[in-house]
Amino acid sequence: MFYPTSHPWSTDQSLGDHLAERGVSRRDFLEFCGSMCAVLGISSTMLPKVAAQLEAIKRPSIIWLQLQECTGCVESVLRTAEPSIGDLVLDMVSLDYQHTLMAGAGEAVERAKADAMAANKGKYILVVTGSIPLEANGMYLTIGGRTGREILEEAARDAAAIVGVGACAHFGSVQAARPNPTGAVGINKIITDKPVVNIAGCPPIGDVVTATLVHFLTFGRLPEMDSEGRPLFAYGKRIHDQCTRRAHFDAGQYVEVFDDEAARKGWCLYKVGCKGPAVFSPCPIFQWNTRTSWPIGAGHPCIGCTEPYFWDTMTPFYGRLPNVAGFGIESKVDTIGAALALGATAGVAAHAAATGLYQLRHRKQAEAEAAAGSSTPTKEG
Amino acid sequence: MTAPSHPAPGARRPPIEVGSLDYARKVPPPSGDYQWIYLWEKPLRFMHWIAALCIVLLALTGFYIGRPYFVPAGDPGDAYLMGWFRFVHFVAAALFVMTGIVRVYWLFMGNRFERLPALFPVRKRDFRNLFRIVKFYLMIEPEKAPKYLGHNPLQQLSYTGMYLVAALMVVTGFAMYGQSNPGGLIYTAFNWVNPAMGGAPIVRFVHHVLTWAFLIFIPIHVYLALRADALERTGTISSIISGGRFVESTEEFVDAE
Numbered sequence: 145m146f147y148p149t150s151h152p153w154s155t156d157q158s159l160g161d162h163l164a165e166r167g168v169s170r171r172d173f174l175e176f177c178g179s180m181c182a183v184l185g186i187s188s189t190m191l192p193k194v195a196a197q198l199e200a201i202k203r204p205s206i207i208w209l210q211l212q213e214c215t216g217c218v219e220s221v222l223r224t225a226e227p228s229i230g231d232l233v234l235d236m237v238s239l240d241y242q243h244t245l246m247a248g249a250g251e252a253v254e255r256a257k258a259d260a261m262a263a264n265k266g267k268y269i270l271v272v273t274g275s276i277p278l279e280a281n282g283m284y285l286t287i288g289g290r291t292g293r294e295i296l297e298e299a300a301r302d303a304a305a306i307v308g309v310g311a312c313a314h315f316g317s318v319q320a321a322r323p324n325p326t327g328a329v330g331i332n333k334i335i336t337d338k339p340v341v342n343i344a345g346c347p348p349i350g351d352v353v354t355a356t357l358v359h360f361l362t363f364g365r366l367p368e369m370d371s372e373g374r375p376l377f378a379y380g381k382r383i384h385d386q387c388t389r390r391a392h393f394d395a396g397q398y399v400e401v402f403d404d405e406a407a408r409k410g411w412c413l414y415k416v417g418c419k420g421p422a423v424f425s426p427c428p429i430f431q432w433n434t435r436t437s438w439p440i441g442a443g444h445p446c447i448g449c450t451e452p453y454f455w456d457t458m459t460p461f462y463g464r465l466p467n468v469a470g471f472g473i474e475s476k477v478d479t480i481g482a483a484l485a486l487g488a489t490a491g492v493a494a495h496a497a498a499t500g501l502y503q504l505r506h507r508k509q510a511e512a513e514a515a516a517g518s519s520t521p522t523k524e525g
Numbered sequence: 526m527t528a529p530s531h532p533a534p535g536a537r538r539p540p541i542e543v544g545s546l547d548y549a550r551k552v553p554p555p556s557g558d559y560q561w562i563y564l565w566e567k568p569l570r571f572m573h574w575i576a577a578l579c580i581v582l583l584a585l586t587g588f589y590i591g592r593p594y595f596v597p598a599g600d601p602g603d604a605y606l607m608g609w610f611r612f613v614h615f616v617a618a619a620l621f622v623m624t625g626i627v628r629v630y631w632l633f634m635g636n637r638f639e640r641l642p643a644l645f646p647v648r649k650r651d652f653r654n655l656f657r658i659v660k661f662y663l664m665i666e667p668e669k670a671p672k673y674l675g676h677n678p679l680q681q682l683s684y685t686g687m688y689l690v691a692a693l694m695v696v697t698g699f700a701m702y703g704q705s706n707p708g709g710l711i712y713t714a715f716n717w718v719n720p721a722m723g724g725a726p727i728v729r730f731v732h733h734v735l736t737w738a739f740l741i742f743i744p745i746h747v748y749l750a751l752r753a754d755a756l757e758r759t760g761t762i763s764s765i766i767s768g769g770r771f772v773e774s775t776e777e778f779v780d781a782e
Contacts, residue, residue, distance in 0.1 A: 370707075371720070382704055396597050396606030406596075415593065422704065422725030448726075457724030464591065466730050477730070478592075481737030488741045492748040495662075499752060502664045 153203045160199035173199075183355040183430070184367065185377045197362040204361060205260055205268040207299055208242040211292040212285050212319055212328055213274030217310035218244050220347035220432075221354070240268070254288045261302060269360065270303035271353075272296065272331050275316040279327030293334060300335045305360050308332070309353055311346035311449055314373065318346075321455035332373065341366050342373035346449035349430045352378045372452060374424065383420035383446050386428040389413065407443060417462040418445035425450040562674055563769040564638050568631050572624040573765055576691075579621035580739050586614040591733055615702065622695055628688070638675035638780075644685045646678035654678050654779060662749075671779045674772065683742070690738045697732040701725065 153162045163173055177195045181188060210218070239245065240260035246253055261268060274292075277284035282291030300306055311317035314330040332340045343353050356375055359367045367375040384390065392398070392412035399406045399416050412418070423446055427438045440446055448458035460466070465477055565573075589595075589610045597604035632641045646655060654671045655678040661670030662679070671677070676684060700719050703712035719725045754761040764770040772778070 371716075380707055382707075385705060391601035394608040395601035395604040396593055396595060396608075396610075397601060397604070398593055398596060419726065422701070422719075422729065424704075424707070451724060452720065453724065457726050464729075465733060466726065477734055477737075481734065481740065485737060485740045485744070489744045492744050496748065496752065498664060499756070502667075503756070 155203050159201050180355055180358045183351055184359055194362050201361050205264040206239050207268055208271040210243045211274030212277055213312045215244055217273040217347040221350040265302045267304050270299050270306045271309055272313050273309045275312040275328040275330055276334055277326035277328050284326040305366055306338055307341045309343045314342040315452050318455050340373055344374050344450035351430050378426040379424045383423045383425050387420055413445040416445050419448035419458050420446040423448040423451050559771045560774055561769050561771050564764055565768050568627050569639055572627045576624040579617045582617040584736055586610045587736055618698055646681045651678045673780050674778045675780055687742055690735050694735050697728045700728050
């Protein structure tokens with residue numbers, strides 16, 4: 145535990161006792177449980193069970209690996225709305241290893257991590273942000289002289305659950321974008337023998353991380369996931385189908401450029417490249433920074449950061465369709481398609497003209513032949 | 526070539542036999558000079574024209590969906606333009622899929638000009654004829670080109686190609702459509718297409734590009750049909766309306782037997 149607190153949660157103490165000691169009221173605790181139920185989509189009739197389960201848990205250990213990443217995910221989790229980081233991630237659970245937040249450094253913390261992993265063998269939760277570079281034997285990322293892959297494999301071996309947080313952790317995000325010089329891959333390419341939760345997003349919403357941890361602590365298992373490993377409670381619907389600007393989409397009212405009247409009126413960002421119609425994320429509902437706003441709410445099109453390899457598949461961020469390479473930088477598919485269709489029509493017209501000329505020539509030939517040998521009548525239908 | 530012989534002015538025309546008014550079942554009897562060949566049965570003809578209508582509707586609405594060009598002013602409650610375009614697109618798509626189902630069924634139930642083997646020019650004879658057909662369209666020794674009652678090898682290739690394009694359109698369309706209801710039937714059946722193609726935007730792109738395949742195909746198809754009708758004078762256009770065309774009894778056809 146690297147966070148200074150006057151009431152550390154001792155290992156043999158239940159959460160209920162710990163919270164009581166901290167002066168957290170029963171009401172506040174139940175409110176927190178209620179908000180988690182709401183986020184997870186659990187019926188409120190389950191609230192007593194969730195509360196009882198959470199109350200009884202002993203201090204869980206979390207090892208948080210930060211690999212090839214930018215720390216944005218940690219920043220996002222720190223801004224989780226319910227519960228605040230002080231109430232949950234740092235106090236309620238034992239964050240035994242976390243680069244950004246821990247006070248210690250060097251060999252001491254590496255040893256602390258090893259101790260925590262040994263002490264909680266098979267019981268700790270492994271949270272990973274960042275991807276793993278495989279090129280050059282993984283030398284693009286080393287911590288304490290060991291490569292990211294080694295560190296990850298060691299930590300994953302005895303983990304009870306593995307939670308990958310952020311686009312890097314599953315798809316490598318920007319560093320895995322073409323041409324991917326460091327050979328960055330997500331953790332699910334390395335850890336194939338255990339389920340890995342994919343809290344997708346660049347960065348993901350902190351509440352989703354918290355709620356996933358609460359789900360695991362309460363029910364002892366990971367939440368239901370989609371084919372990409374994303375928890376369905378958060379990633380079960382498209383942004384498009386939850387969007388506050390959807391009425392403008394259906395009406396046909398679109399922002400054309402970012403400073404036009406439509407942008408000021410808050411119309412739909414579809415034409416300036418919003419990827420909402422193909423992106424699964426809870427952004428419109430959970431929102432960011434204690435439910436202050438979210439990208440589309442702030443007037444920026446969705447860039448699809450919760451989708452696989454979004455730097456490659458969702459670009460250009462401000463256009464609806466990918467650019468066509470090899471036909472000139474500004475050529476778009478419609479230009480090429482229209483040119484081909486017009487070309488086909490022109491070709492057809494040219495062919496028709498050629499057919500006419502051909503027919504004319506042959507008729508003249510036939511007439512000449514008929515004139516030459518008019519004594520032999522030909523049968524004509 | 527001499528002009529067709531007409532009756533002398535003032536001569537009495539022989540009475541015209543109208544025959545049964547049940548045109549749908551009436552097959553003109555062979556006259557000796559001409560024979561009416563029934564090529565395209567009703568399911569195929571209906572399927573063709575409904576699909577043609579659907580493709581026009583789908584392309585028009587699809588381009589709007591891809592790049593909305595009309596923008597209604599005022600309150601979003603007063604307009605539902607994109608909503609209607611999408612509605613028409615989806616209804617036309619459903620109808621188009623049904624024509625596809627009819628076509629697939631008819632691949633097994635149709636006559637020999639409509640069945641599965643008629644889609645693929647894979648016999649040795651077809652390969653040889655393919656080049657002669659190409660030469661025919663290039664007006665190089667066209668009189669030497671083989672004659673077909675049904676589709677010639679080039680037609681077979683291009684129409685089969687368009688069936689494949691249509692199938693891809695349906696699959697990519699459903700892959701996008703399914704995302705509105707995750708876990709639903711269409712999502713379950715088609716969402717695998719999105720990761721398989723490398724992401725939903727790629728699926729959208731393929732769907733968009735393939736629209737142009739139809740728009741390039743249509744002028745060529747219509748032109749060649751008109752051309753055949755005008756030059757061969759056997760009622761080629763009529764054959765996709767009435768089902769058959771007239772052929773001269775003396776003419777030889779590759780696919781006659």
